[in-house]
Amino acid sequence: MTKADFFEQVYQVVRLIPFGRVTSYGAIASYLGSASSARMVGWAMNNAHHQEPKVPAHRVLNRFGALSGQAHFGPGVMQKLLEEEGIMVIDNQVQHFEKHFWDPRKELEL
């Protein structure tokens, strides 16, 4: 188990997010066993930009369902992608976040 694996695990989980679903940094961190390492998940996302295949990081939001990393993706890109999946996004905030929330810890049955 290396730190690189931690990042890879993050990418793996993010890629497993179904169409029209979103998750949070904390949920992924919790699934990986480091609930308080949500920041690392965010950093992993930063690195995800130069990962292949491209990681659907636009499906990863903060605990409030806000598009915290929109600026890193591109202005309006993240929101547009989510809307394309049928997710309503208003003011950089996902509506019915709970409904679209995909918890790897539950869905993948840790």
Next chain:
DNA sequence: GTGGTGACGACAC
């Protein structure tokens, strides 16, 4: 080598 910061979250006061 040390200090500060970051796409966050939880707990303490």
Next chain:
DNA sequence: GGTGTCGCCACCA
């Protein structure tokens, strides 16, 4: 209940 602070681990200056 709102605000503040700490934790987590890696990267950059």
